[in-house]
Amino acid sequence: MAERLSGTNIRRPLGTNHEGDLVWVIPDGFLPATSQGQLESHEATCVLNTGAQAATLQFEVYFEDREPLMGFTVVVPARRTNHIHLESLVNGDGQRIPRGVPYALRIVSDQPVVVQHSRLDTTQPALSLMTTMGYAVR
Secondary structure: OEEEOOOOOOEEEOOOOOOOEEEEEEEEEOOOOOOOOOOOOEEEEEEEEOOOOOEEEEEEEEEOOOOOEEEEEEEEOOOEEEEEEHHHOOOOOOOOOOOOOOEEEEEEEEEEEEEEEEEEEOOOOOOEEEEEEOEEEO
């Protein structure tokens, strides 16, 4: 049985009030090591939780030449969004994502969420902003 979403032709199973998936990957991560001007170079993973329960997310950070960093936990409250600045994440061992090193993310959530990833690069006067949707793994 399905319900029609208001004003659309989209249907979803009865009893669900959320959008998204449980596992997301972002293959291209890079925290620029330097900044110029008033804005600091950074990356943010924006998570939308439209569900009725808080979502607990585990961030796994993969590299080209070293073992992954694990143990980064973020909670996104029900019916909320959280803009997670990746340079601020600290895992249970006190580790951070290093600047100036390419990495990739795997994000595992216990509730369906939607993930978007953005990078602000201010390493030169003509700053750039990149954003992309994460890839939902099914």
